[in-house]
Amino acid sequence: MYLSEVSTELESIVDASIKKHNKFLIAVLQDIQRHYNYLPEDAIKLVADKLEMPLRDIYGVASFYKAFSFNKKGKHIITACLGTACHVRGGPKIVDAITKELNIKPGETTKDMQFSLETAACLGCCAIGPIVVVDGVYFSNVKPTMVKKIIEQTKSGIEKTDIEKYKHIFPVKVSCPRCNHSLMNTEHLIDNYPCIHITVSFGRKHGWLRLSSLYGSYSIESEHEIPMDTELNCFCPHCHTELTSSFECPICGANMVPLMIRGGGTVHFCPRRGCKGHMLDV
Amino acid sequence: MKIKIDGISFDAPEYFTILDAARFLGLNIPTLCYHEGLSPGGNCRLCVVEIGKGDRTKLVTSCTYPVEEGLVVRTSSERVIKARKMTLELLIAQSPTSKVLQDLASKMGLKQVRFKPKWESCINCGLCVRMCEEQMKAKAIGFVNRGNKLEITTPFDMESEDCRKCGACMYICPVVTLRCHGAHPESVLCSGCYNSLQPTCTSNEDNYNCWMGLKNECGTCYNGESNENINENIK
Known part of the structure; x- marks a missing residue:
């Protein structure tokens, strides 16, 4: 013992x-x-x-494993990407800016235990780099001048960040992974952006579902009201293939729904109503 | 398992590694992290041999590679010697005060170390870890971190409850047990003992039997005779 x-x-x-x-x-x-x-x-x-x-x-x-730490981490964890793509787009300058702003080096924590700074070798979304992730929220195309703003927003509570005001929670354009038809619907706007249009079935009901195209937003509209915790079967409205994958939702374990991102990559979201599981795979 | 080592055909039992087969045949492969009482580690890379035919050859650690049907092994080809010398250079740069390493350098005829010496007292060979686990059944020390931060220590760098202070890790360590204080600050090599060594080779050895295939070069197989005489003797 x-x-x-x-x-x-x-x-x-x-x-x-x-x-x-x-x-x-x-x-x-x-x-x-x-x-x-x-x-x-x-x-x-x-x-x-x-x-x-x-x-x-x-x-x-x-x-x-770098994912484990023996030292106490701050309340907010800031991860700056230093992968090849982010590096050539100025990732090190972002790290310098954060270092200057918070007075901590990568791997350290501020004295008030509020912020920890980490660097990552690649976060897998090189197309929108340089990336800074704060408490799981992705900030894309970050410039050194934006660092101060990001940190201030984190202090005031990142959850409260107004999506519309903050443009760096980015919209994605997606298509069906099977037939490659675009799933974007420009006629209906959700969060002021074109929405993602797919068909869903649950129980005996079948209808359309519109999702916000903003990565990080969970706004949806649907034909039928979907009770919480229902696991949906999602289909492509063009080729009628069921959209499903072998990836399991990290939160609830349901099979994730894959959508191809225009320009490369796949975004997965959890088909369970109310579950916020999602991941970006570029 | 019919294998061919340095041109010698040999029917090796299934459980043999290349190193076992080579030692059985009397072929000398230098080892550092290999020990008869412990499982092979393959950490030090000094026992590399070349396997395969033609252009498709590769270097493998002979202490961990099991014999397979039709295997062709060369224990002292040019590529092998080069790889071993480079490995030894790196090891000596890590810890120039090890007598075991300095002796190996002398035997291999290492002339220079091109790396900046670190003067560490651990080469991460893992002998102590295996000793502690397999012979002492203590499992007190282990590898911590990875890459260039890899080190062997107890959990949290504190005195371990599993450790019985038996000292087996010190006993088996090739670096701290036998110290060499003759390492030259610039070349990092010593070769002090080597000059007073008695010849270790037997008189009837051939090219296959020689340390590293460095016949005549290492200097331990003849006493005062010139190279020309040796060559004549072989002819």
Whole structure:
């Protein structure tokens, strides 16, 4: 036993995670990291006890992956992309600007524990670089002058950021991954942008569904009212293929709906009403 | 498993690695992170050999590569020697104070180290990690971080509860156990012991039997005789 006294909170998190992930170490560590924003020493020792593994193996795994951290992270995590595409478009200048603004280097946290700065090798959306991600919200085509604004917005609460005022939550143009017909409907605007038009069925109902084309907006309109937590079957209105993929929603586990982005890449969204699971794959 | 090592046909048992087969035949492959009592690690890359035919040859670590039917191995080709020398240069640059490494350099005839010496006391060979896990059953130390930050240490850099302080990790370490203080600050090489070494080769060795295929070059297989005499003897 590495740990003699355990806080009940930690124990319940670890127990639930181990049960959920069938004793898979990395998934358990990810759960702890997500909850605390870092891996506390006690948590690693507890996982070692629970999984009956030597501590050095777990410490080795946790130190190997950059996704895990042993130091306490700030409330907001700013990730600046320094991949090849973002690098040539001025990614390092963005990092410098953030460093100057917050007085922290990449990998560090401000003294008031509000911000942590990290760099990423590539976030997979090179077409809209340089990218800065703050608490999961993507800011595209960032210039050094915009850094101050982004940080101020984060301080006031990124959730409250008005999409219409802030143009850098970007609109996407998508098409069917099977027949490549455009799914954009320019006649109906949602969030003041052309919407994405697909057909859906749930239960015995079949009808159209219009989604906001703004990445990060969850506004929808639909022919029939869709009860919460209903998993929809989505179809292309042109070729009538069911839009589904083997990717599972990171939040609820439903099979994600893929849409091709004009200019390359795929955006996946979760077909469950009310679930905010989505991912961008460029 | 019918294999061919340095032109010698050999019927090797299935569980043999290339290194086992070579040692069985008396062919010398230098090793650093290999130990009979431990599982092979393949970390130090000194035991590389060339396998394959024609243009499609590749370098593999002989300590981890199991023999396979029809395998053709060369343990001392030009490419192998070059790769080993480069590896040893890197290892010595990491830790010039290791007597084991300096001796290997002397035997291989390493003339220069082109890298900036780091004077570290660990070459990440992983012998201590395997010793601690397999022989001592303690699993107290392990690899931490990765890439250029890789190091061997205990979790959180603190005294480990798993450690019994048996000292096996120190015993097996090729760097800290035997220190060499003769390393020249500029060339980083020592070769002090090498000059007073007795010849280690037997008199009836041939080209295949020689250390690294460096017959006559390493200097340990003849005593005071000139190179010409040696060549005549072979003829």
